[in-house]
Amino acid sequence: MYEKIKNSAEYIAHFLNNEEYTIGIILGTGLGELGKSIEIKHTLPYSTIPDFPVSTVQGHKGNLLIGKFGGKNVIAMQGRFHFYEGYPMTEVTFPVRVLHEIGVKHLFVSNAAGGVNTNYLVGDLMVITDHINLFPEHPLRGHNLDELGPRFPGMTDAYSPRIIKIANECARQLDIKLQHGVYAGLQGPSFETPAEYNWIRVIGGDAVGMSTVPEIIVARHMGMECFGMSVITNSTASPELIKTNHAEVQDIGNTAQPRMTALFREIISKL
Ligand code: HPA
Numbered sequence: 001m002y003e004k005i006k007n008s009a010e011y012i013a014h015f016l017n018n019e020e021y022t023i024g025i026i027l028g029t030g031l032g033e034l035g036k037s038i039e040i041k042h043t044l045p046y047s048t049i050p051d052f053p054v055s056t057v058q059g060h061k062g063n064l065l066i067g068k069f070g071g072k073n074v075i076a077m078q079g080r081f082h083f084y085e086g087y088p089m090t091e092v093t094f095p096v097r098v099l100h101e102i103g104v105k106h107l108f109v110s111n112a113a114g115g116v117n118t119n120y121l122v123g124d125l126m127v128i129t130d131h132i133n134l135f136p137e138h139p140l141r142g143h144n145l146d147e148l149g150p151r152f153p154g155m156t157d158a159y160s161p162r163i164i165k166i167a168n169e170c171a172r173q174l175d176i177k178l179q180h181g182v183y184a185g186l187q188g189p190s191f192e193t194p195a196e197y198n199w200i201r202v203i204g205g206d207a208v209g210m211s212t213v214p215e216i217i218v219a220r221h222m223g224m225e226c227f228g229m230s231v232i233t234n235s236t237a238s239p240e241l242i243k244t245n246h247a248e249v250q251d252i253g254n255t256a257q258p259r260m261t262a263l264f265r266e267i268i269s270k271l
Contacts, residue, residue: 001090001097002145004051008094009101011050012075015042015066016102023268024096024104024224025069025076028211029112029231029253034261035078040067046079052098053081053091070268075099082211084189089139093218097148100222106163106271107219110260112253113207113230114192114244116200117181118237120207122252125259126179127167128159128228131213132205134186139214140221149221158220163227163267170266176259181206183230185213191244197236207232227267231256 027035046052046062054062062079069076077095081087096107115124144151164180171178184205186192192200192208200208207230216226233252234244 002147005094005097005101007050008052008098012044012064012098012102015044019073021066021073021075021103022105023072023074023271024099024107025074025264026080026107026109026215027076027078028080028110029233029249031110031257031260031264032254033257034069034264035065035076037261037265038065038067038069038074038076040065042066053087053094070265072268072271074268075102075104080211080215083135083137083187083214084210089137089141089214092214093139096215096218097222100148100219100224104224106225107215107227108264108268109212109215109226109228111183111209111211111228111230112233112249113183113209114197114234114236115207115232116197116236117179117206120179120232120235120237122232122235123255124179124232125176125256125263126181126183126207126230126232127164128183128212128230129164129180130159130182131216132182132184132203133213133217134184135213136187139218149223153221155217155220158216158226160225160227163225163271166270167227167263167267170263170270174262174266176263179206179232183212183228184208186210192236194236194242197242229260229263231260
């Protein structure tokens, strides 16, 4: 696998002009617009990058955007690979390996999540302070690539307390309300039953979604500094009102874009 990572990274490096790119962003729900705010120097379709997986989900783009955002060089993934699409964990997390190989040290991610914390409102932004891994397969299962990280990596402070502090300051400045909570990641693609939402609340989750956890585990395996934010697209606080659907998740995700983009710009400019 390391050979494939190097192949992809080597190809992408041709477009970096020998400049440093230390910030990577995975543009999940809520950050699609951020792609438009990047002063783009190059757009690389995933299909043109040797050994890179290719997006299959409708409405999900598959491009690597290279450019400037918040005054910094950034590489952004427009389109990510979900486990529920059928990709093995090695492919779900492959782009994070490649970003690291290119020199990315700070990884920013966003996602849509169901709010299970009863204080959360639809449309809230939640800073991910920690996660619970409920995926059926671990992204580090199998042979460990010792060149990249240890066999048994720690997962305390997986979400950088330093960047969370910066995020809090930026949110205050921009007058954006933030929640802080634990993201429970599971495979999907069905949304949860009321009993499952309740179970997630009981085990300590504040929000639940189908991404992010594998990417963060792999990023932390390689020592990258991570920051994640969820848009709370649906409330699951009262079981009788749960009617989660994909259209609602996308609509609410879209309404969060301006706030999320402004916040990420400010955080990245202060990094
Ligand atoms: N569950 C899982 N993933 C989600 C949800 C949810 O309720 N909302 C948005 N993504």
